[in-house]
Each structure stands twice: as structure tokens, then as C-alpha cells.
Amino acid sequence: MVLEELVQIKEQELASRKKFTLRCCLAAGCVSSNAQAVKDALDRAVKEAGLEKEVEVRGVGCMRLCCEGPLVAVDPAEVLFEKVAPADCDALVATLKGVPSQLKRGDLTAPFFKHQLSIVLENCGLVDPDRIESYIAADGYLALRNVLREMTPQEVVQLVTRSGLRGRGGAGYPTGLKWATVAKTTSSRKFVICNADEGDPGAFMDRSVLESDPHRVIEGMIIAAYAVGADQGFIYVRAEYPLAIQRLQTAIRQAKQYGLLGSGVFESPFNFNIEIRIGAGAFVCGEETALMASIEGRRGQPRPRPPFPAESGLWGHPTLINNVETFANIPPIALKGAEWFAGIGTERSKGTKVFALAGKITNTGLIEVPMGTPLRTIVEEMGGGAPEGGQIKAVQTGGPSGGCIPASQLDTPVDYESLAKLGSIMGSGGMIVMDQTTNMVDVARFFMEFCMDESCGKCVPCRAGTVQMHHLLRKVMDRKATSRDLAKLEELCDMVKNTSLCGLGQTAPNPVLSTLRYFRNEYLELLQPAPKQPAAVAPATGIF
Amino acid sequence: MILAKSRNRVSASTPPKAAGDKRYKILETQMKRFQYRQDALIEVLHRAQELFGFLDHDLMRHIAHHLRLPPSRVFGVATFYHFFNLKPKGAHSCVICMGTACYVKGADKVVAALEKEYGIKAGETTEDGKFSLATARCIGACGIAPAVVYDGVVTARQTPESALEIVKGWLRHGS
Numbered sequence: 001m002v003l004e005e006l007v008q009i010k011e012q013e014l015a016s017r018k019k020f021t022l023r024c025c026l027a028a029g030c031v032s033s034n035a036q037a038v039k040d041a042l043d044r045a046v047k048e049a050g051l052e053k054e055v056e057v058r059g060v061g062c063m064r065l066c067c068e069g070p071l072v073a074v075d076p077a078e079v080l081f082e083k084v085a086p087a088d089c090d091a092l093v094a095t096l097k098g099v100p101s102q103l104k105r106g107d108l109t110a111p112f113f114k115h116q117l118s119i120v121l122e123n124c125g126l127v128d129p130d131r132i133e134s135y136i137a138a139d140g141y142l143a144l145r146n147v148l149r150e151m152t153p154q155e156v157v158q159l160v161t162r163s164g165l166r167g168r169g170g171a172g173y174p175t176g177l178k179w180a181t182v183a184k185t186t187s188s189r190k191f192v193i194c195n196a197d198e199g200d201p202g203a204f205m206d207r208s209v210l211e212s213d214p215h216r217v218i219e220g221m222i223i224a225a226y227a228v229g230a231d232q233g234f235i236y237v238r239a240e241y242p243l244a245i246q247r248l249q250t251a252i253r254q255a256k257q258y259g260l261l262g263s264g265v266f267e268s269p270f271n272f273n274i275e276i277r278i279g280a281g282a283f284v285c286g287e288e289t290a291l292m293a294s295i296e297g298r299r300g301q302p303r304p305r306p307p308f309p310a311e312s313g314l315w316g317h318p319t320l321i322n323n324v325e326t327f328a329n330i331p332p333i334a335l336k337g338a339e340w341f342a343g344i345g346t347e348r349s350k351g352t353k354v355f356a357l358a359g360k361i362t363n364t365g366l367i368e369v370p371m372g373t374p375l376r377t378i379v380e381e382m383g384g385g386a387p388e389g390g391q392i393k394a395v396q397t398g399g400p401s402g403g404c405i406p407a408s409q410l411d412t413p414v415d416y417e418s419l420a421k422l423g424s425i426m427g428s429g430g431m432i433v434m435d436q437t438t439n440m441v442d443v444a445r446f447f448m449e450f451c452m453d454e455s456c457g458k459c460v461p462c463r464a465g466t467v468q469m470h471h472l473l474r475k476v477m478d479r480k481a482t483s484r485d486l487a488k489l490e491e492l493c494d495m496v497k498n499t500s501l502c503g504l505g506q507t508a509p510n511p512v513l514s515t516l517r518y519f520r521n522e523y524l525e526l527l528q529p530a531p532k533q534p535a536a537v538a539p540a541t542g543i544f
Numbered sequence: 545m546i547l548a549k550s551r552n553r554v555s556a557s558t559p560p561k562a563a564g565d566k567r568y569k570i571l572e573t574q575m576k577r578f579q580y581r582q583d584a585l586i587e588v589l590h591r592a593q594e595l596f597g598f599l600d601h602d603l604m605r606h607i608a609h610h611l612r613l614p615p616s617r618v619f620g621v622a623t624f625y626h627f628f629n630l631k632p633k634g635a636h637s638c639v640i641c642m643g644t645a646c647y648v649k650g651a652d653k654v655v656a657a658l659e660k661e662y663g664i665k666a667g668e669t670t671e672d673g674k675f676s677l678a679t680a681r682c683i684g685a686c687g688i689a690p691a692v693v694y695d696g697v698v699t700a701r702q703t704p705e706s707a708l709e710i711v712k713g714w715l716r717h718g719s
């Protein structure tokens with residue numbers, strides 16, 4: 001593959017475009033609402049109407065508004081049809097000839113779409129994830145070519161550092177710094193890992209990116225490998241995402257065929273291969289050292305850091321681990337420059353962030369907004385508020401490691417620091433809206449049960465602490481707890497937070513702490529009056 | 545030395561049924577593809593579960609033998625990950641997503657209704673082996689919550705009534 005071939009593929013692909021394109025969402029959300037049947041029906045309807053020469057039916061990835069799926073978009077008319085059934089397809093195709101129809105149309109000028117700024121998702125819903133040519137037509141792999149031909153690895157690291165990109169997996173560690181650390185090591189073997197073990201309940205951003213635009217992630221990984229000097233990559237993806245796995249496999253095969261993976265990428269001396277590793281349902285494997293243990297075929301248990309994976313990772317070699325969304329940000333940065341990227345967002349959080357909006361909210365789906373967008377804009381304007389006249393009570397971010405932000409704090413801008421100040425975290429991007437019917441103590445108990453089940457059992461504070469905290473939260477829910485139990489709970493939170501080995505344990509108390517901070521009343525309402533004589537402490541039910 | 549000893553013990557107890565069953569052959573081809581690398585254990589277990597439906601002790605011993613791993617290591621990995629079943633599953637399976645979005649939209653009520661109707665807890669199979677009930681951490685279908693996976697098919701916006709109806713339909717047909 002050389003530049004001329006890349007340009008040629010792009011031109012061929014663009015020349016073969018027909019007058020109309022019907023884009024049918026084939027990401028997991030819409031597929032669960034029967035989108036594959038809609039796509040088949042569209043193919044048939046186009047054929048029957050004799051419009052094959054004028055209309056292309058393209059299966060694409062996520063078009064954001066999952067709650068209204070299956071979605072079909074019409075180009076160039078810029079119309080979005082919602083809740084399309086296979087039976088509607090004849091009428092839908094007839095609209096191309098100007099026949100009016102009663103089909104439900106989405107409003108593309110609504111705040112849900114208007115406030116979005118797509119960088120990571122710019123190809124999602126436009127390109128066919130199963131065809132590399134479709135990605136190349138959208139300037140895919142051009143960034144990789146430019147990087148390999150015109151930049152030294154050091155310059156790539158500097159570019160990422162200047163862009164101010166921070167890890168999108170949750171903690172927000174500066175990506176450039178991580179790359180520089182791995183690049184500096186002198187080991188003969190290095191690895192690049194893409195963390196696609198999106199375990200937070202209520203988060204589906206990475207799944208959507210992998211299903212909609214797998215080549216983007218692969219391109220980002222190849223650029224990263226070139227920058228740090230790695231020759232082997234792994235994508236660790238959840239077994240719960242079969243469609244994402246299938247599309248990644250197809251994408252890797254196609255990239256190999258075109259000489260974009262394997263030996264001599266873009267006919268340069270640089271070699272790189274990617275293997276997929278499938279997870280087996282352990283939340284803790286999202287933690288980087290546990291993830292590496294799992295790739296090595298062992299139990300996914302974390303180990304103390306340092307040494308950090310950047311120095312000693314997979315099989316003891318320096319390893320770069322980044323999240324799906326982080327890698328997906330790399331090609332546009334390489335193409336448009338660090339300054340362009342650094343111009344978006346806030347002072348310390350650059351670029352955009354993808355959020356999965358779900359829960360008690362009118363518009364559920366995927367959104368991408370510039371860093372610093374107020375939460376209120378996201379949940380009230382874009383999300384359309386709580387459905388059926390409900391009142392938004394809290395917004396949960398960061399999954400089991402995050403916290404609940406009360407409605408009174410909705411004017412907070414979303415960036416790493418502001419959310420941390422509120423006792424929550426940015427997290428990977430799950431955003432669950434809760435209304436007045438949600439019991440916050442039960443939410444805390446729900447997350448604690450999650451952490452208790454998912455604790456790997458290696459360190460005592462997390463293994464035993466989560467059991468005890470869950471026991472106390474149950475006691476509160478059953479109206480059997482006293483103020484002494486509440487004090488005990490807070491004490492335990494502090495202990496588990498400060499003494500656990502890995503991120504799972506260190507952040508497990510966050511949902512409890514944040515609900516105690518903002519919704520303490522709900523706990524107090526459930527408490528029993530304390531006994532006058534301090535009773536003997538009830539025997540612990542946990543297992544040590 | 546200890547490792548060598550355990551290896552011998554494993555080889556002595558490798559099940560004789562390995563010879564006749566075609567699925568063992570397929571599994572061996574798979575292991576060969578990974579060059580019997582020990583770090584391919586999880587991939588091999590995935591394939592074994594696809595072929596056999598669950599991982600029984602003989603099967604795990606068989607894998608341990610071929611990958612030259614102590615059986616304790618294979619057993620340790622198989623029990624660590626939620627995805628691996630050590631017991632056979634029912635003829636039909638119903639997996640209810642208990643991710644946060646599904647939970648706040650009432651997935652717990654769907655679980656409770658099915659548990660009550662069939663007298664089993666999530667993660668169990670009915671005595672006649674016809675129906676398994678399970679919960680998942682999050683299947684990433686939050687936009688269509690609450691989501692339930694019936695025999696591998698993700699279905700949107702379920703209620704206790706709709707779930708009961710589907711499961712009753714399965715059991716009525718007796719297949």
C-alpha cells in the first residue's frame with residue numbers, strides 16, 4: 001500500500017456512490033430492535049421499486065438516538081426515520097420519489113443532535129464498518145500514512161503530548177506522558193494493548209465505537225505502536241460484545257490484506273500485528289495489571305504498581321495500555337494537528353468526551369460533546385429531561401467507581417477536575433439519570449453488591465470490606481440500622497478507599513460516599529433510634 | 545519436579561472418552577493452532593465451552609494435560625471468570641441485564657417475577673433441565689433498557705409480563 005493506492009481506493013469508492021444513500025443502523029442497540037430485518041426489507045424494496053441504480057442501502061454503525069431505533073437516515077435529503085419496521089420500507093423508499101408518508105421522522109435540528117461535536121464518532125453512522133474501503137473514503141488510514149512517512153516516533157509522541165489528550169478510560173492520565181514513558185524504555189520487545197473491557201454497567205460508548213468504526217481504533221493503535229516502538233498489539237474485548245468482536249476480526253483481516261498490518265506497514269520498515277483477546281466476564285480485568293494477567297491466560301488479579309506496565313507489563317515487557325476512545329482520538333489529532341485538538345474543551349481537559357446517556361431520561365443514546373459542557377445542557381436539553389413529567393434527582397457518572405451528582409449541581413461543567421470535586425469521576429462515560437422514584441440508598445447498595453461480586457479476592461480490604469459495607473447497606477434498607485451502623489459504614493468506606501490494592505477497591509466506596517454527601521436524609525429516614533445501652537457488636541457475616 | 549509429577553498424574557486420568565468424541569478432535573485442532581501455548585488457556589476454554597456447553601472436570605483435565613498446565617491452574621481460571629459454566633445449562637436460557645440503566649428501569653422486577661414463577665434463583669437451572677435463569681452485569685444495550693437475552697437474542701424493553709410470556713411459551717412447547 002502506498003499513498004497513490006489509498007487515494008485511488010478513495011476515489012473509486014466516492015465515484016461508486018449513488019444518487020441516494022439509505023443508511024440503516026446496524027449497531028447492537030438497533031439490531032436488538034430488529035434492524036437487520038429492516039435492512040433486508042430496504043434492499044428488497046429498492047429492488048422492487050427498480051431503483052437499484054440510484055439508491056444504495058448501507059449498513060452503518062450507531063446513529064446516536066438508540067431509544068428511537070431502528071434508525072434509517074436518507075442522504076442527501078438529511079432525513080432521519082425513527083422506529084422503522086420492515087413493513088414501512090416500501091413507503092420509506094417511495095419517499096425518495098416524492099411520495100409523502102406517515103413515517104416517524106426525527107428532528108435533526110433538535111438539541112440532541114445540535115450540541116454534539118463529533119471527533120471520535122465522526123464516522124459512526126456514516127461508514128460501513130464491514131468495509132475498509134468505506135473507511136478509506138472518509139480519509140481513513142491517511143493519518144497513519146502521514147505519520148509513517150513524514151514523522152519520527154519522537155515527533156508523534158510530542159504531537160500527542162501537545163494535544164493535551166488525556167486517557168478516556170476514567171482516570172485521565174496524560175496520554176502523551178504515558179507514550180513517552182514507553183517510548184523511552186530500551187527493551188527489545190514492547191506491546192500495545194487496547195482496553196476494550198468496558199465493564200461499567202450503564203456504559204456502551206466503546207461498544208458503539210468498535211461496532212461502528214473498528215478501523216479507527218486499529219489505525220490509532222498502529223500509530224501508537226509506531227510512536228513507542230511496539231511490534232505486537234492486543235485488543236482485549238468483552239465476550240458480552242459478540243458483534244464488536246466479529247467486526248474487529250473482519251477489520252483486522254481487511255487491514256492485513258491491504259498491507260496496513262503485518263510486516264512493512266505502508267511499505268515502511270515498521271511491522272505491527274494485532275490479536276484479539278476475548279474477556280470472560282470479570283469486571284476487575286478493566287484494571288490494567290489484571291487485564292495483562294488475563295491476556296497471559298491467568299486469573300485476572302491485579303498486582304501492586306510500581307512497576308507500571310509502561311516499564312514492566314505483558315510478560316515483563318514495556319506495555320502501552322490505552323482505552324478504545326483514547327486510540328480513536330489519535331488519527332484526527334495526527335491529521336488535523338495538536339493545536340486544533342487543544343483548541344477544543346477546557347484548559348485542563350482537551351477535546352471531546354463520548355457519553356452513554358441512559359436511565360430515566362427521554363432521549364437515551366450516545367452523545368459526544370466538548371469537554372466543559374455543563375451537565376444541565378446534557379441531561380435537560382440534549383436528553384430532554386426525565387420522561388413522563390418526572391423530576392431529575394441525580395446523575396450517576398463513572399459506574400461503580402463514580403458517584404451521584406445531585407440535580408442542584410447540574411451546572412457543573414463536565415471535565416476531569418470538576419467531577420472529581422463533586423466526589424464523582426469522569427469515568428469511561430456512562431451517564432445514568434435518576435428521577436424522584438429512585439431510592440439513592442438502594443443505588444448505593446446496588447453498586448456495592450456489584451463491587452462485592454466483582455472483587456477478585458486478592459486483598460483483604462476489598463474482599464472483606466465490600467461484603468461488610470453491603471451488609472450494612474442492606475441493614476439500612478431493611479430499616480434495621482442505627483446511627484452507629486452509619487458511623488461504621490463511613491469508617492469502612494474510608495478504610496477500603498485508602499488501603500485497597502487496585503482501583504476497584506479504592507473507588508468502591510465512592511457511590512456510598514457521594515450519596516451520603518448529597519442524600520444523607522434518605523439514609524437518616526431509614527434509621528432506627530439507637531439503643532440506650534450500647535449492645536454488643538453484631539457478629540460479622542462476611543467471609544475472611 | 546512437582547510440576548512433572550502432577551503432569552503424570554493428569555495423563556493417567558485423561559478420560560478415555562477423548563478418543564471417540566469428535567468435539568475433542570476439534571478442540572485439539574484449536575489448541576494446536578495456538579501451538580499449545582499456556583497463555584492461550586482462556587481462548588481454549590472459550591472454545592471448549594462453545595463445543596460442550598459447559599466445562600466439566602474431565603474436560604478441564606484434558607485441557608490441562610495438553611497445555612502442560614497443572615489442573616489447579618485450569619480450574620482456578622475457569623472458576624475465576626463468570627463467563628465459564630461448570631454445570632450444564634438448561635435447554636433454554638434467559639439472561640437478564642442488571643446494568644445500572646436496566647436496574648433503574650425495573651430489571652430487578654423481571655428477575656423477581658421469573659424467580660418466583662419457576663422456584664429457582666438467578667444462576668440456576670430448573671430441575672427438569674429445561675430453563676436456565678441468569679443475570680448479566682451489563683450487556684451494553686442501555687438505550688433499550690431493560691434488556692433481556694432470550695436464547696442469545698437481545699430483546700428490548702421487557703416487563704415481568706412479557707418475560708413470563710416468552711418463557712411460558714418455551715416450556716409449553718416442551719422443546
